[in-house]
Amino acid sequence: MDEPAVDVETTGENVAGERPEDEPEAVTDDVTAHDDEVELERTIGLVGGLAIGIGTMIGAGIFVFPGLAATEAGPAASLSFTIGGVIALLVALPTSELATAMPRSGGGYYFISRSLGTAYGAIVGIGLWLGLVFASAFYLVGLGHYVVAVLAEIGMGLSIPVAPHVVLGLTFGVILTALSIGGTENTASLQNIIVVVLLAILTGFLTYGSLDAVGVFGRQTAPEAFFSQGFFPVLTTAALVFTSYLGFAQVATVAGEIKQPSRNLPRAMIGSVIVVTVFYVVTIFVATSAFGADALGRFGETAMVEVARELLGLPGAVLILFAGLLATFSSANASILSASRSVYALSRDALLPRRAGQVNLRYGTPHVALLMAGGPILVLVATDRVEVLAEVASFLHLVMYGLICVALIVLRRRDPEWYDPRYRMPGVPALPAVGAVASFALIAFMNPTSIVVGIVIMLVSYLWYRYYAGTVELKGDI
Amino acid sequence: MTDRPSVLVPIRVLEGESLPEGVPEFLANAHVVLLGYHAIPDQTAPGQARMQFEERANRKLDQFETAFNDAGATVERRLVFTHGPQKTINRQIIEHDCLAVLVPNAVPTPEDVLVAVRGTVGLDRLARVVGGLFDDSDLGITLYHVVGEGETDEDVEMLLDSLRDRLVDLGVGADRIGTRTDAAEEPLDRIVDTAEEFDAVVMGESDPTLATFVFGMPTDRVAERFLGPVLVVQREPPKEEAEEEAAEE
Numbered sequence: 001m002d003e004p005a006v007d008v009e010t011t012g013e014n015v016a017g018e019r020p021e022d023e024p025e026a027v028t029d030d031v032t033a034h035d036d037e038v039e040l041e042r043t044i045g046l047v048g049g050l051a052i053g054i055g056t057m058i059g060a061g062i063f064v065f066p067g068l069a070a071t072e073a074g075p076a077a078s079l080s081f082t083i084g085g086v087i088a089l090l091v092a093l094p095t096s097e098l099a100t101a102m103p104r105s106g107g108g109y110y111f112i113s114r115s116l117g118t119a120y121g122a123i124v125g126i127g128l129w130l131g132l133v134f135a136s137a138f139y140l141v142g143l144g145h146y147v148v149a150v151l152a153e154i155g156m157g158l159s160i161p162v163a164p165h166v167v168l169g170l171t172f173g174v175i176l177t178a179l180s181i182g183g184t185e186n187t188a189s190l191q192n193i194i195v196v197v198l199l200a201i202l203t204g205f206l207t208y209g210s211l212d213a214v215g216v217f218g219r220q221t222a223p224e225a226f227f228s229q230g231f232f233p234v235l236t237t238a239a240l241v242f243t244s245y246l247g248f249a250q251v252a253t254v255a256g257e258i259k260q261p262s263r264n265l266p267r268a269m270i271g272s273v274i275v276v277t278v279f280y281v282v283t284i285f286v287a288t289s290a291f292g293a294d295a296l297g298r299f300g301e302t303a304m305v306e307v308a309r310e311l312l313g314l315p316g317a318v319l320i321l322f323a324g325l326l327a328t329f330s331s332a333n334a335s336i337l338s339a340s341r342s343v344y345a346l347s348r349d350a351l352l353p354r355r356a357g358q359v360n361l362r363y364g365t366p367h368v369a370l371l372m373a374g375g376p377i378l379v380l381v382a383t384d385r386v387e388v389l390a391e392v393a394s395f396l397h398l399v400m401y402g403l404i405c406v407a408l409i410v411l412r413r414r415d416p417e418w419y420d421p422r423y424r425m426p427g428v429p430a431l432p433a434v435g436a437v438a439s440f441a442l443i444a445f446m447n448p449t450s451i452v453v454g455i456v457i458m459l460v461s462y463l464w465y466r467y468y469a470g471t472v473e474l475k476g477d478i
Numbered sequence: 479m480t481d482r483p484s485v486l487v488p489i490r491v492l493e494g495e496s497l498p499e500g501v502p503e504f505l506a507n508a509h510v511v512l513l514g515y516h517a518i519p520d521q522t523a524p525g526q527a528r529m530q531f532e533e534r535a536n537r538k539l540d541q542f543e544t545a546f547n548d549a550g551a552t553v554e555r556r557l558v559f560t561h562g563p564q565k566t567i568n569r570q571i572i573e574h575d576c577l578a579v580l581v582p583n584a585v586p587t588p589e590d591v592l593v594a595v596r597g598t599v600g601l602d603r604l605a606r607v608v609g610g611l612f613d614d615s616d617l618g619i620t621l622y623h624v625v626g627e628g629e630t631d632e633d634v635e636m637l638l639d640s641l642r643d644r645l646v647d648l649g650v651g652a653d654r655i656g657t658r659t660d661a662a663e664e665p666l667d668r669i670v671d672t673a674e675e676f677d678a679v680v681m682g683e684s685d686p687t688l689a690t691f692v693f694g695m696p697t698d699r700v701a702e703r704f705l706g707p708v709l710v711v712q713r714e715p716p717k718e719e720a721e722e723e724a725a726e727e
Binding site for chain 2 (some may be wrong): 021030031032033036037038039040042043044105181183187188254256257337340341344348354357358359363364365366370467
């Protein structure tokens with residue numbers, strides 16, 4: 001049941017004289033096969049794929065954003081999350097189709113470089129790496145806030161001249177990078193367990209919270225206008241909180257390692273988007289019902305802890321603190337690992353020096369790539385600009401998402417012989433066109449700072465491509 | 479000569495594990511499926527490890543392949559980079575329809591081999607492995623059964639005789655085949671103790687039971703404690719899986 005590989009003859013070499021690695025001969029349910037009887041085993045199942053998607057996403061939307069979003073948009077913040085979810089779904093569909101046609105590591109970067117060419121590929125690939133770096137820094141700042149809240153809960157206020165959550169975020173950044181380089185334990189199964197525990201805690205908490213909000217337990221909730229801040233903030237908030245939806249693309253980053261890719265990739269990506277959207281919308285509903293948007297905003301990043309305290313007392317607060325630690329930790333960890341995979345994909349294609357993808361002889365881990373993720377993350381954590389970090393991460397991903405939609409339309413129109421996706425999304429070209437427009441449009445609602453930083457990164461990526469890529473040609477036969 | 483039984487020889491090729499002495503000669507009559515694998519941590523993409531280690535691994539596999547060919551075996555080889563070595567090994571067993579898997583340990587000049595017989599299930603495959611590998615050698619073959627509760631002497635005699643008959647049919651000289659029985663509460667320990675007197679062991683794959691989740695597969699436990707090579711004869715692949723695969727083709 002060999003499927004034909006993508007019809008790509010990668011050619012050329014970069015300024016250092018390195019050539020892109022050969023493309024594999026065939027892709028099956030169990031392996032990616034190269035010539036000379038060399039196989040790359042596929043070991044991640046549906047549960048593992050869902051855990052990567054949900055585990056990366058759920059940290060931000062529930063445990064960092066509710067307070068910030070409620071301040072900006074009022075109770076209508078739940079609409080902002082819905083808009084984000086719809087856009088994510090519009091992109092998850094074409095991503096799924098492309099992933100089943102080209103189940104290779106590198107995800108969005110791979111699809112775009114093979115269908116739109118090396119220049120787009122370089123911009124998206126470097127953008128994906130740095131986007132994940134920004135996302136990871138954002139999660140680490142969130143994690144810092146949760147540790148501070150835990151310390152405050154047990155009566156250990158930190159009195160140091162710099163912001164304690166930044167110091168803690170930096171510490172965890174160093175620890176995570178070091179663990180990824182030196183640890184050979186089975187991190188994937190740990191990630192699965194964390195996600196299951198998180199979903200169990202959240203389901204229980206949100207079920208109780210929802211019943212309470214609709215008055216089952218006889219408590220009055222403050223009635224509030226839904227669009228208390230007007231309609232426009234709903235859109236800017238949607239742009240801000242879109243960081244909560246970046247995880248499904250991480251499933252595509254490890255597409256080369258997913259078992260039965262034609263079945264598991266679409267399910268893992270679409271499934272994880274739907275699951276987290278439901279959780280986010282219910283969370284905002286419960287949170288704004290418990291407190292009202294204004295009060296919620298004053299609690300900042302750890303607002304959910306206060307919501308839990310209001311509903312369930314101290315045990316509730318402790319439970320959500322614990323869940324918040326797990327969630328932000330797992331999101332940061334998953335993003336560092338995905339960033340390192342992106343660096344590998346770029347070095348495989350000679351868009352970054354081959355050295356960047358090198359594997360450490362002692363631990364078998366890609367230490368250079370991990371440091372190229374961990375290093376910049378620390379710099380970004382130190383800036384402590386939560387909203388900018390989140391928006392730049394979203395910016396860089398949204399550019400990729402928009403281009404994924406474009407790539408799908410191009411491939412469907414040209415319909416090259418090798419293009420044989422097992423999953424075909426409905427509504428082409430209308431739905432992917434809407435997805436592309438929505439992705440690019442969402443960028444317009446961001447802070448000017450974030451937009452400028454994002455554009456600068458894209459520009460530098462393009463210049464890097466012009467300087468370094470030489471004659472490398474990655475585009476498939478289209 | 480009988481059909482060459484296909485035997486999987488898994489080797490952790492980059493962790494200094496090499497082909498132990500005597501193994502190529504031991505499998506001279508086999509169709510060897512030589513599996514070089516490299517287990518990598520979750521942080522590393524398999525393709526990333528391939529980029530760096532493929533050449534080195536292939537050089538070692540070339541050596542091993544030559545050694546098997548020189549001994550007279552036919553060889554098919556694979557190099558796999560994997561996060562889950564157990565999955566890789568199981569997949570190779572099914573894909574190449576391997577009758578047995580070798581736990582490679584050194585066996586300088588083998589003289590006698592212990593064939594542990596558990597019951598009538600899988601007897602045919604056991605016979606095909608032993609007959610196929612050793613029909614034209616002068617190894618002593620001892621058929622061995624640890625008598626469990628409720629088994630009569632006649633049962634055991636019939637079991638071992640039927641295997642002996644099959645081996646003779648396959649061309650093994652009757653004078654080379656001996657039988658031996660023991661009674662013990664804990665058959666596994668008994669097998670390991672007895673194995674010490676022999677150079678190599680052939681045994682059937684055990685059924686996974688609750689105990690195996692606590693103590694590990696019994697075959698693994700034998701392999702851990704016995705210093706020579708162990709050939710683990712695989713169960714017949716389940717029908718459904720075979721059909722599923724056929725449907726997917």
